[in-house]
Amino acid sequence: MTQQQMLDLIQKLNDYSYAYHVKDEPIVPDAEYDRLYLQLQTIESSQPDWIQPDSPTQRVGEKPDNGFANVAHTVPMLSLDNAFDNESLADFDQRIRKLLNAEKLVYCCEPKLDGLAISLRYEEGRLVRGVTRGDGLSGEDITSNIKTLYSVPLKLRTETPPAVVEVRGEIYMPKDGFEKLNKLAAEKGDKVFVNPRNAAAGSLRQLDPKITASRPLVMCAYSIGYVEGWEQPESHYDGLLQLSEWGFRINDLMQRVEGSEGCIEYYEMLNEKRTDLTYDIDGIVYKVDKIALQNQLGFIARAPRWAIARKFPAQEEMTRVLGIDFQVGRTGAITPVARLEPVFVGGVTVSNATLHNKDEIARLGVQVNDYVIIHRAGDVIPKVVQVVVEKRPENTFEVDFPNTCPICHSDVEQVEGEAVIRCTGGLVCGAQLKESLKHFVSRKAMDIDGLGDKLIEQLVDQKMVKDPVDIFTLHEKREALLKMERMGQKSLEKLLSSIESAKATQFNRFIYALGIREVGEATARALTSYFNELEDLMAAEQETLVEVDDVGPIVAQHVKMFFAQEANRETINGLLKAGVTWEKKQQASLEELPLAGKVYVVTGSLSQFSRDQVKDKLLALGAKVSGSVSAKTDCLVAGEKAGSKLTKAQSLNVPIIDEAGVIALLHEHGAL
Ligand code: IVH
Numbered sequence: 147m148t149q150q151q152m153l154d155l156i157q158k159l160n161d162y163s164y165a166y167h168v169k170d171e172p173i174v175p176d177a178e179y180d181r182l183y184l185q186l187q188t189i190e191s192s193q194p195d196w197i198q199p200d201s202p203t204q205r206v207g208e209k210p211d212n213g214f215a216n217v218a219h220t221v222p223m224l225s226l227d228n229a230f231d232n233e234s235l236a237d238f239d240q241r242i243r244k245l246l247n248a249e250k251l252v253y254c255c256e257p258k259l260d261g262l263a264i265s266l267r268y269e270e271g272r273l274v275r276g277v278t279r280g281d282g283l284s285g286e287d288i289t290s291n292i293k294t295l296y297s298v299p300l301k302l303r304t305e306t307p308p309a310v311v312e313v314r315g316e317i318y319m320p321k322d323g324f325e326k327l328n329k330l331a332a333e334k335g336d337k338v339f340v341n342p343r344n345a346a347a348g349s350l351r352q353l354d355p356k357i358t359a360s361r362p363l364v365m366c367a368y369s370i371g372y373v374e375g376w377e378q379p380e381s382h383y384d385g386l387l388q389l390s391e392w393g394f395r396i397n398d399l400m401q402r403v404e405g406s407e408g409c410i411e412y413y414e415m416l417n418e419k420r421t422d423l424t425y426d427i428d429g430i431v432y433k434v435d436k437i438a439l440q441n442q443l444g445f446i447a448r449a450p451r452w453a454i455a456r457k458f459p460a461q462e463e464m465t466r467v468l469g470i471d472f473q474v475g476r477t478g479a480i481t482p483v484a485r486l487e488p489v490f491v492g493g494v495t496v497s498n499a500t501l502h503n504k505d506e507i508a509r510l511g512v513q514v515n516d517y518v519i520i521h522r523a524g525d526v527i528p529k530v531v532q533v534v535v536e537k538r539p540e541n542t543f544e545v546d547f548p549n550t551c552p553i554c555h556s557d558v559e560q561v562e563g564e565a566v567i568r569c570t571g572g573l574v575c576g577a578q579l580k581e582s583l584k585h586f587v588s589r590k591a592m593d594i595d596g597l598g599d600k601l602i603e604q605l606v607d608q609k610m611v612k613d614p615v616d617i618f619t620l621h622e623k624r625e626a627l628l629k630m631e632r633m634g635q636k637s638l639e640k641l642l643s644s645i646e647s648a649k650a651t652q653f654n655r656f657i658y659a660l661g662i663r664e665v666g667e668a669t670a671r672a673l674t675s676y677f678n679e680l681e682d683l684m685a686a687e688q689e690t691l692v693e694v695d696d697v698g699p700i701v702a703q704h705v706k707m708f709f710a711q712e713a714n715r716e717t718i719n720g721l722l723k724a725g726v727t728w729e730k731k732q733q734a735s736l737e738e739l740p741l742a743g744k745v746y747v748v749t750g751s752l753s754q755f756s757r758d759q760v761k762d763k764l765l766a767l768g769a770k771v772s773g774s775v776s777a778k779t780d781c782l783v784a785g786e787k788a789g790s791k792l793t794k795a796q797s798l799n800v801p802i803i804d805e806a807g808v809i810a811l812l813h814e815h816g817a818l
Contacts (some may be wrong), residue, residue, distance in 0.1 A: 739768025
């Protein structure tokens with residue numbers, strides 16, 4: 147290989163890596179990249195004099211000899227003033243319009259990435275140094291670690307770079323990378339990180355660049371800090387576009403808006419998208435777009451007058467554990483729950499958080515009266531992520547995991563290899579019975595209107611219902627029912643009539659309603675279209691069950707065990723005797739259905755149907771419905787305000803249809 151051929155090879159590898167790490171649009175398979183990389187390594191080891199500083203092999207180097215040196219920033223790295231509501235945002239806009247004597251201002255809006263600020267110095271287009279923010283005036287030289295990030299260009303993608311340019315941006319860890327890293331750490335018994343920001347900080351602080359290289363970090367540029375020998379564009383936005391051309395990743399949600407109204411609209415848009423994003427953000431940064439105006443406004447203390455951060459409600463807060471309770475679920479799983487001093491987090495007041503299982507209590511080391519950090523994002527169940535050990539009061543105490551069921555006092559068992567501890571009481575356990583009944587009557591199961599959670603709890607507590615069959619004998623207990631809380635003649639009639647009409651159900655709903663472990667709606671549907679008759683399903687052996695789509699050995703075992711238990715067979719017989727029935731139509735087998743084998747994802751808001759309704763109909767046509775977009779997705783149904791799933795589908799070239807499109811599709815196959 148000639149030296150020129152090697153230079154071309156470097157260029158090619160850098161182009162591929164830019165497409166993958168900066169543009170999110172891979173142009174070659176990983177294997178092709180790896181093959182060329184190996185070629186480059188081979189030539190470099192036989193011709194060490196030819197090694198170029200921007201060769202991808204130079205990203206992971208040796209440990210810096212004397213740790214991280216302290217370096218003064220050419221231009222200080224400022225912080226930002228905060229606005230916590232629309233009013234203070236409007237005040238900010240008014241204040242600076244007055245100073246500038248301007249009617250209306252154009253702002254550049256950017257997500258405020260939740261990571262660590264970095265300043266990268268390029269001389270004649272080559273990366274010479276990467277420095278942390280530090281105290282704003284000087285920071286640590288972490289160049290050796292920075293070079294391991296593929297989203298940081300080692301050389302700017304231009305023939306005419308400025309003599310000197312300092313690019314500023316944020317280094318963060320995307321959520322999926324964070325989850326994977328923590329899972330691995332937990333498996334190895336290592337310390338897990340509390341959130342992606344801490345994980346990013348911890349990863350950059352490593353003295354060995356090999357460790358940093360193994361961490362999924364991303365750098366996104368958000369401003370030009372300093373430049374020599376080059377004329378800056380007139381606006382901040384154009385500056386960002388220039389950075390993008392030079393090979394930096396910039397945020398694809400940045401947008402120019404007019405006035406404080408535009409800023410507020412952007413806030414609302416991004417707040418909706420926040421939990422769907424693949425990375426954490428803690429707010430929005432609004433910047434006056436015109437650089438000349440920025441210069442006119444200048445700074446006060448440590449913050450620019452021309453920018454402000456609008457913070458989102460925090461997703462993490464500290465509070466105190468008042469107690470630890472144990473709840474028993476439908477399948478007997480005993481879940482510890484922390485009762486908390488109420489705290490406002492992620493936009494709601496939280497007073498309980500799950501502690502998952504025994505192992506999780508041990509991992510967190512949480513005790514009653516401890517101060518803990520609670521995390522709540524979007525509609526996700528709040529969870530305890532960390533004990534604030536420094537604040538541990540003297541009166542804390544551990545809670546022992548119960549040796550018997552806290553509700554029915556039956557023995558508990560732990561299946562080997564599982565973290566969950568279960569009550570063995572089955573329907574004898576009041577808690578399991580209540581949860582099983584709630585599931586049995588739920589909308590996607592037997593769909594019995596008027597039989598709410600509160601009523602079920604009373605019926606079980608008063609021993610009027612001991613299993614699902616008893617629901618169908620409630621018409622014999624009118625008098626007792628009328629004595630129940632909030633039960634009048636009218637609501638009783640309504641309840642009894644919906645119980646009566648629920649008897650005519652569908653085979654798949656019936657199977658789902660039984661609450662067999664691991665048998666959700668889709669699996670119930672798959673089972674019932676494979677086995678047309680209940681008797682066949684009940685008698686099926688494990689080998690037959692695994693032939694059903696979506697049924698693996700574990701699910702097959704649960705199904706087999708469920709039907710093997712005498713008590714369950716009795717319940718099923720009782721239900722059939724009570725009149726539960728379904729139309730035994732010759733169902734088409736799954737493979738014959740029009741959307742068989744196709745994987746759909748539904749996202750965004752729809753106006754004519756709920757997402758669940760659309761999913762049901764797609765499932766009924768034989769499609770699989772998945773929660774996340776991947777290369778295996780056949781089609782994305784994207785409603786209004788679709789977020790990251792839409793972006794991902796676009797980048798993977800997954801076909802996308804809107805609400806009208808899916809309605810047309812359902813019509814075409816007679817599902818509407
Ligand atoms: S601009 C003078 N833009 O927020 C302008 N900062 O509180 C200063 N940050 O330490 C920074 N995303 O690490 C800017 N799009 C963005 C940002 C951003 C995150 C961080 C940055 C800084 C802190 C300021």
